[in-house]
Amino acid sequence: MVGAGGRGHRARQAPAGGAEPLGLNPVAGPAAMPVPSPDVSSSDVAAPPSPDDAADEPGRAVVRVGVLGCGNVGAALVQLLRRQAKVVEARTGLRLEVASIAVRNLARERDVELVPELLTRDSHALVEDPDIDVVVEVIGGIEPARELILTALRHGKPVVTANKELLANCGAELFGAADAAGRDLLFEAAVAGGIPLVRALRESLRGEPVRRVLGIVNGTTNFILTRMGEDGTSFGEALGEAQRLGFAERDPTADVEGLDAGAKAAIIASIAFGARVVAGDVYHEGISKITEADIVSAQRLGYVVKLLAICEQDETGAVAVRVHPAMLSRQHPLAAVRDSYNAVFVEGDAVGSLMFYGRGAGGMPTASAVLGDLIDAAVNLRKGTYASLGTFGRVPIRAIDETTAEYHVVLDVADRPGVLHAVTGVFARHDVSIRAAEQEGLGVDARLVFITHEAREAAVQATLRELRDLDVVERVGGFLRVIGA
Amino acid sequence: MVGAGGRGHRARQAPAGGAEPLGLNPVAGPAAMPVPSPDVSSSDVAAPPSPDDAADEPGRAVVRVGVLGCGNVGAALVQLLRRQAKVVEARTGLRLEVASIAVRNLARERDVELVPELLTRDSHALVEDPDIDVVVEVIGGIEPARELILTALRHGKPVVTANKELLANCGAELFGAADAAGRDLLFEAAVAGGIPLVRALRESLRGEPVRRVLGIVNGTTNFILTRMGEDGTSFGEALGEAQRLGFAERDPTADVEGLDAGAKAAIIASIAFGARVVAGDVYHEGISKITEADIVSAQRLGYVVKLLAICEQDETGAVAVRVHPAMLSRQHPLAAVRDSYNAVFVEGDAVGSLMFYGRGAGGMPTASAVLGDLIDAAVNLRKGTYASLGTFGRVPIRAIDETTAEYHVVLDVADRPGVLHAVTGVFARHDVSIRAAEQEGLGVDARLVFITHEAREAAVQATLRELRDLDVVERVGGFLRVIGA
Numbered sequence: 001m002v003g004a005g006g007r008g009h010r011a012r013q014a015p016a017g018g019a020e021p022l023g024l025n026p027v028a029g030p031a032a033m034p035v036p037s038p039d040v041s042s043s044d045v046a047a048p049p050s051p052d053d054a055a056d057e058p059g060r061a062v063v064r065v066g067v068l069g070c071g072n073v074g075a076a077l078v079q080l081l082r083r084q085a086k087v088v089e090a091r092t093g094l095r096l097e098v099a100s101i102a103v104r105n106l107a108r109e110r111d112v113e114l115v116p117e118l119l120t121r122d123s124h125a126l127v128e129d130p131d132i133d134v135v136v137e138v139i140g141g142i143e144p145a146r147e148l149i150l151t152a153l154r155h156g157k158p159v160v161t162a163n164k165e166l167l168a169n170c171g172a173e174l175f176g177a178a179d180a181a182g183r184d185l186l187f188e189a190a191v192a193g194g195i196p197l198v199r200a201l202r203e204s205l206r207g208e209p210v211r212r213v214l215g216i217v218n219g220t221t222n223f224i225l226t227r228m229g230e231d232g233t234s235f236g237e238a239l240g241e242a243q244r245l246g247f248a249e250r251d252p253t254a255d256v257e258g259l260d261a262g263a264k265a266a267i268i269a270s271i272a273f274g275a276r277v278v279a280g281d282v283y284h285e286g287i288s289k290i291t292e293a294d295i296v297s298a299q300r301l302g303y304v305v306k307l308l309a310i311c312e313q314d315e316t317g318a319v320a321v322r323v324h325p326a327m328l329s330r331q332h333p334l335a336a337v338r339d340s341y342n343a344v345f346v347e348g349d350a351v352g353s354l355m356f357y358g359r360g361a362g363g364m365p366t367a368s369a370v371l372g373d374l375i376d377a378a379v380n381l382r383k384g385t386y387a388s389l390g391t392f393g394r395v396p397i398r399a400i401d402e403t404t405a406e407y408h409v410v411l412d413v414a415d416r417p418g419v420l421h422a423v424t425g426v427f428a429r430h431d432v433s434i435r436a437a438e439q440e441g442l443g444v445d446a447r448l449v450f451i452t453h454e455a456r457e458a459a460v461q462a463t464l465r466e467l468r469d470l471d472v473v474e475r476v477g478g479f480l481r482v483i484g485a
Numbered sequence: 486m487v488g489a490g491g492r493g494h495r496a497r498q499a500p501a502g503g504a505e506p507l508g509l510n511p512v513a514g515p516a517a518m519p520v521p522s523p524d525v526s527s528s529d530v531a532a533p534p535s536p537d538d539a540a541d542e543p544g545r546a547v548v549r550v551g552v553l554g555c556g557n558v559g560a561a562l563v564q565l566l567r568r569q570a571k572v573v574e575a576r577t578g579l580r581l582e583v584a585s586i587a588v589r590n591l592a593r594e595r596d597v598e599l600v601p602e603l604l605t606r607d608s609h610a611l612v613e614d615p616d617i618d619v620v621v622e623v624i625g626g627i628e629p630a631r632e633l634i635l636t637a638l639r640h641g642k643p644v645v646t647a648n649k650e651l652l653a654n655c656g657a658e659l660f661g662a663a664d665a666a667g668r669d670l671l672f673e674a675a676v677a678g679g680i681p682l683v684r685a686l687r688e689s690l691r692g693e694p695v696r697r698v699l700g701i702v703n704g705t706t707n708f709i710l711t712r713m714g715e716d717g718t719s720f721g722e723a724l725g726e727a728q729r730l731g732f733a734e735r736d737p738t739a740d741v742e743g744l745d746a747g748a749k750a751a752i753i754a755s756i757a758f759g760a761r762v763v764a765g766d767v768y769h770e771g772i773s774k775i776t777e778a779d780i781v782s783a784q785r786l787g788y789v790v791k792l793l794a795i796c797e798q799d800e801t802g803a804v805a806v807r808v809h810p811a812m813l814s815r816q817h818p819l820a821a822v823r824d825s826y827n828a829v830f831v832e833g834d835a836v837g838s839l840m841f842y843g844r845g846a847g848g849m850p851t852a853s854a855v856l857g858d859l860i861d862a863a864v865n866l867r868k869g870t871y872a873s874l875g876t877f878g879r880v881p882i883r884a885i886d887e888t889t890a891e892y893h894v895v896l897d898v899a900d901r902p903g904v905l906h907a908v909t910g911v912f913a914r915h916d917v918s919i920r921a922a923e924q925e926g927l928g929v930d931a932r933l934v935f936i937t938h939e940a941r942e943a944a945v946q947a948t949l950r951e952l953r954d955l956d957v958v959e960r961v962g963g964f965l966r967v968i969g970a
Contacts, residue, residue: 084692090875206573274572333821350849352849365836385870390577
């Protein structure tokens with residue numbers, strides 16, 4: 001066990017042979033330098049951890065890690081931990097050791113060499129094992145992950161998880177349980193893979209008036225849209241290529257329909273605004289209906305098409321969270337985020353614009369984020385402290401109908417007198433103001449392309465419904481929201 | 486004073502009228518939910534903060550902040566703190582109050598409204614004042630900032646600083662003093678303004694094998710290079726524009742000669758590699774000699790010119806840190822960082838490529854970073870804990886001569902037989918291999934443009950010296966290192 005010094009803890013020492021005196025202060029307390037004599041002003045401030053911590057620990061404290069799951073991320077984590085053990089020890093004074101890994105199938109081949117004694121099928125025993133200090137959950141899905149995490153916390157073990165689905169659905173329950181246990185529940189890897197976004201939002205930007213977060217948080221769809229935009233391939237062809245390259249699942253629904261991005265958006269909104277947002281609060285629309293024509297039309301106007309997660313909080317505190325394809329100006333920093341990369345763009349009143357860019361998935365990048373959290377959890381456990389998110393407030397959730405954007409709409413219409421007049425009349429009746437319009441001939445038909453000024457979604461949807469009912473309108477297509485300054 | 490619960494601290498309560506019961510758990514401990522009954526496995530783990538913390542604090546704990554300096558950043562911080570006080574209180578249970586501001590000139594007009602009682606000329610009294618809990622240093626420069634920070638730490642006060650010059654020169658002394666005092670010394674704002682880079686490097690990436698960090702960390706020079714690249718203006722014109730817009734000082738030396746970026750690079754290298762690097766270890770070369778011709782030549786070859794801070798650690802642990810203008814592929818994410826924006830690109834073996842983008846300077850963005858640190862310091866002080874960087878190891882520092890890059894070299898030569906042969910012979914003798922060469926006629930002269938394969942700086946400098954001595958070479962120009970994969 002790892003505990004704060006001086007409270008009767010049983011420190012597990014590293015074996016004598018491996019306990020190199022690295023000459024570094026353990027994080028738990030100042031090892032060598034004397035505490036300055038307290039003066040009046042500081043005597044009632046909590047004393048720093050007492051220097052006899054150091055005397056307790058001639059060797060290094062070992063932190064025993066239990067891992068739930070040994071797929072892509074779990075195997076990468078075990079490899080990374082082995083490789084970086086000495087660096088972590090030098091920087092923190094703690095030796096992280098994988099003590100047990102719970103898997104479903106003991107016989108399956110793994111991406112990492114493991115002695116058979118490390119593996120167990122009994123995940124419930126692992127999270128209750130008094131010899132495990134910290135638990136990493138990388139199995140995914142809601143159950144049994146939820147039950148296992150709750151049990152681990154109840155047993156005083158900090159938990160690191162990469163499970164977006166679970167947090168987007170049961171976050172409040174889990175964070176409450178972590179606070180009740182006084183233990184960390186860390187989840188950097190659950191939102192944007194290797195990108196250190198969660199820590200930035202929950203710590204660095206805790207005082208920042210964040211207004212909006214725009215994210216490209218799904219690598220599969222970004223890869224597909226990049227291929228469609230740069231090579232002119234169709235959605236189906238690009239999806240096939242993504243599947244061949246391992247960027248898309250055989251059943252790509254969760255990615256291409258925006259469900260994966262939606263879960264991440266719920267978590268982002270929760271921590272950015274300190275508000276309770278669950279997956280069910282997120283409007284989502286995927287990219288499977290995006291055509292080559294949409295992308296060409298966007299490009300011609302100076303835009304790229306991206307699947308965006310958009311989290312907004314208005315002056316009243318109400319929050320709107322949605323995922324949909326959007327046209328983004330080619331000048332916007334997110335427009336340069338290509339292939340399977342992810343990036344999150346944060347707009348704050350004080351800090352201005354920030355962007356965080358990197359690998360949103362993949363075994364090693366995700367394992368890197370898990371390792372960062374794991375070190376934090378181990379250091380905190382040793383200090384007898386933990387990080388709390390506080391309680392997320394309940395805020396009004398605005399439906400997509402109440403959000404605003406500019407809109408790109410393409411209409412195929414009959415080419416005869418009065419058509420433009422009839423069509424623009426519909427926009428006007430719904431108070432949707434047109435910023436740009438263009439007409440091109442198509443034989444007997446014509447194509448009208450509109451970009452509106454900022455308008456309410458409900459008004460635009462009502463406009464589209466009425467346009468579809470017009471005799472002269474053959475087809476309403478090319479519907480895309482335009483996002484970004 | 487703010488202290489950890491249950492150690493006889495004197496909690497300063499908010500006035501009754503202002504103490505709204507927000508229904509949020511203070512971060513210090515679980516207020517409402519009972520601690521689960523400890524079982525055998527957790528009985529020797531440090532207990533979470535005892536629930537009677539909550540009973541101690543029906544109101545909100547007030548944290549009194551002393552600010553050293555009230556320029557651009559100081560004034561913005563005071564404004565931001567006032568605006569965000571309620572949000573911070575809701576999220577942390579702490580009320581941050583500016584209690585005193587030390588300034589040189591009491592009469593000077595400020596960008597923020599202040600009651601005269603807040604101001605003092607006695608900065609030494611401020612850092613010793615028992616009524617000040619946390620100190621923010623935004624005066625800059627080495628003295629008296631160093632002495633004031635050391636005194637504050639000795640008096641048990643955590644310190645937040647935005648002072649890159651001080652940290653790049655005296656970091657080890659200051660971090661040692663913070664560890665000895667058991668108090669935070671936080672400095673997010675010292676490296677990249679509003680961009681949360683320091684926290685990412687020191688926490689999220691603590692276990693990551695970081696190989697290289699490339700940074701655009703000076704807004705003035707990035708603005709100038711952007712203007713030169715996009716508008717074809719000269720260095721002098723672009724500098725004048727930057728000065729008119731307030732992006733450059735009247736004496737721009739520290740910015741344009743790479744000194745400012747060099748100090749930031751020293752800090753980045755220290756925390757990225759856990760190594761002791763000071764400003765004097767950094768090679769620096771500015772942008773004042775970059776010509777329009779250099780930029781046009783780079784663009785023609787698919788590159789942009791940026792002033793880069795480059796921090797590298799090799800397999801042996803040796804570190805090289807340098808600042809110089811460089812050619813960067815137009816495909817590189819840093820190439821899209823325009824105007825006065827900053828960005829830092831981190832390359833790690835596990836996490837892959839990460840980029841952090843935002844405002845590297847300016848009152849409000851910098852104040853945002855200070856506020857993030859200030860909240861952290863207040864929360865930690867209250868919990869009786871602090872974050873340590875550990876001790877930075879001493880590592881070999883590699884001089885620029887030992888680094889490698891590809892090199893872009895332009896030679897004006899006499900246009901006669903055998904010249905190309907003579908010139909390429911010099912490259913070959915120094916083992917510098919040529920990747921691309923191009924010749925264009927200039928009347929009786931000719932211009933040769935070379936890009937080398939990866940080569941050692943010392944070998945390339947020797948090549949240049951010998952080329953300058955060749956009769957047929959009129960001029961060696963267009964010397965730029967090519968960086969990035």
